[in-house]
Amino acid sequence: MKSFEVRNLWKEYGDQVVLERVHLALAGNEFVTIVGASGCGKTTFLKMLMGDEVPTRGELLLDGEPLPTEPGPDRGVVFQRYSVFPHLTALENVMLGLELRQAPLAGRLFGAARTAVREQAAQGLAAVGLQAALDKYPAQLSGGMQQRLAIAQAVIMRPRILLLDEPFGALDPGIRSDMHGLILDLWRQGDMGVFMITHDLHEGFELGTRLLVFDKVRDDPQAPEAYGATITFDIPLQRRPPPDVMEAVRRATAPAGAPS
Amino acid sequence: MRRLINRKPGRAAALGLGLLPFVLVVIAYLFGSHTRLQDNPADKLLPPPAVMVDAIERLALEPSKRSGQRLLWADTAASLQRLGLGVGLSAVLGLVFGVAIGVVPHIRATLGHFLVVLSMIPPLAVLPILFIVFGLGELSKVVLIVIGVAPFIMRDLAARVAELPRELMIKGQTLGASTWQIITRVVLPQLWPRLIHSVRLMLGPAWLFLIAAEAIAATDGLGYRIFLVRRYLAMDVILPYVAWITLLAFLFDWLLQKWARRAFPWAEPAP
Ligand SMILES: Nc1ncnc2c1ncn2[C@@H]1O[C@H](COP(=O)(O)OP(=O)(O)OP(=O)(O)O)[C@@H](O)[C@H]1O
Ligand SMILES: [Mg+2]
Numbered sequence: 312m313k314s315f316e317v318r319n320l321w322k323e324y325g326d327q328v329v330l331e332r333v334h335l336a337l338a339g340n341e342f343v344t345i346v347g348a349s350g351c352g353k354t355t356f357l358k359m360l361m362g363d364e365v366p367t368r369g370e371l372l373l374d375g376e377p378l379p380t381e382p383g384p385d386r387g388v389v390f391q392r393y394s395v396f397p398h399l400t401a402l403e404n405v406m407l408g409l410e411l412r413q414a415p416l417a418g419r420l421f422g423a424a425r426t427a428v429r430e431q432a433a434q435g436l437a438a439v440g441l442q443a444a445l446d447k448y449p450a451q452l453s454g455g456m457q458q459r460l461a462i463a464q465a466v467i468m469r470p471r472i473l474l475l476d477e478p479f480g481a482l483d484p485g486i487r488s489d490m491h492g493l494i495l496d497l498w499r500q501g502d503m504g505v506f507m508i509t510h511d512l513h514e515g516f517e518l519g520t521r522l523l524v525f526d527k528v529r530d531d532p533q534a535p536e537a538y539g540a541t542i543t544f545d546i547p548l549q550r551r552p553p554p555d556v557m558e559a560v561r562r563a564t565a566p567a568g569a570p571s
Numbered sequence: 572m573r574r575l576i577n578r579k580p581g582r583a584a585a586l587g588l589g590l591l592p593f594v595l596v597v598i599a600y601l602f603g604s605h606t607r608l609q610d611n612p613a614d615k616l617l618p619p620p621a622v623m624v625d626a627i628e629r630l631a632l633e634p635s636k637r638s639g640q641r642l643l644w645a646d647t648a649a650s651l652q653r654l655g656l657g658v659g660l661s662a663v664l665g666l667v668f669g670v671a672i673g674v675v676p677h678i679r680a681t682l683g684h685f686l687v688v689l690s691m692i693p694p695l696a697v698l699p700i701l702f703i704v705f706g707l708g709e710l711s712k713v714v715l716i717v718i719g720v721a722p723f724i725m726r727d728l729a730a731r732v733a734e735l736p737r738e739l740m741i742k743g744q745t746l747g748a749s750t751w752q753i754i755t756r757v758v759l760p761q762l763w764p765r766l767i768h769s770v771r772l773m774l775g776p777a778w779l780f781l782i783a784a785e786a787i788a789a790t791d792g793l794g795y796r797i798f799l800v801r802r803y804l805a806m807d808v809i810l811p812y813v814a815w816i817t818l819l820a821f822l823f824d825w826l827l828q829k830w831a832r833r834a835f836p837w838a839e840p841a842p
Contacts, residue, residue: 363741382744393738398760398837407756408746415749418756448837468746 657716673732
């Protein structure tokens, strides 16, 4: 049985069809990478998964149940930017979710409960290599460190699904490969599904167990907004795909009008 | 030759340049005062420094014959109490309504437009109403400041809440935060520095409303004194009082700025 299902999903903004006829069925713990041309609706898809947008039509099911229509602790997110709270130190950022869970009214813990949560958060930060930056504010951290912090903050909640929207898009290539190792480790330990949007095709192939390509199958040059994108390739990645698939995907994801 | 926009004064030069306008104003005053007094020794418009020092000493150190109080301090205490109450109340109201309007869509739909209209009422135009309703005592003066200041703080903070990256609101919810927790742990802490900034900007209008109210109906206060002695053309009192008010206003602004920098090291420094 597949625990995550998308059934005939459509998303429209006014007259613009962004996504159409999206179907998908996955096991709950896959690492799904998503690629596609800019503006084709990848972020929109992720927003529907996180409950920030509602589908115009169709269903999103997790374990047979419709996904809640607002964000919740079962789905963690890391954005490209603004993923961590600027007014909290690294440690406080990671403690926050745990504190909120245990203290509905005060929103913060004191005494022994706080010490326990603090300890857990410090371990979470150590797991992403931030043990030396516990008391720093995000503004004092590098871009890569901020993203690690965001990841630690999200996974400490033990979400069912982790949603990543180009989390490493703003990072240097060298730092990126460190982050790949990190996210794969956390995924293997975490018993969670991962959806990660990337602009880097190589990253998409290397990281995932499954690669989704979003693209338009129908296109009317007179009315570019009449048709939406859908999943045109759904590639299992048990092993490296043969080169001709790579080429087909590269063509599909090239920006419209670019020479191929 | 480097562009003007790239040429920066050094530390000493910056200090000198910063002091320059002050020095020029003082020199211009002394010169003006001197020439006028030479023409007419009885001139009261630009009293020389010695006369002003006399006046300050009299007001600050000698008990007044009428009330037995040292007037400068009594006036200052009365004014600051009104100002503090008015601005403090405005800050509290601004925070409560600003956050509620900024965070909860239903409250925004209900109060958003109303607040805009409310903030357009010219406060001084309703001052007579306040005197009629609340009497000539302290309350009407405090209410005037609140009416003039609170709506702007509310609007400013509501706008600041709306400016918080949407990502942070979603992130908070994925950490399990309820509406209440979003307000107390995500929104409010990020608003404190904005509140201080907003209060700093509104201190000017707050002084304006205070002095206007004191000028019209009061028995003490800095604004009251200035408008009282105006009848005797007592520039030797008016000018030091104006300087004193300016100094107080500057000091509050400076203290608030210092406080914001210290208390919220994570925030970008406000200008
Ligand atoms: N709130 C919105 N209102 C109207 N149109 C929107 C909205 N959000 C997205 N769109 C439109 O939906 C389309 C898809 O946007 P989306 O952000 O999902 O693209 P994307 O695939 O993530 O692109 P990129 O790779 O550049 O991030 C775009 O044409 C965009 O203009
Ligand atoms: Mg996007």
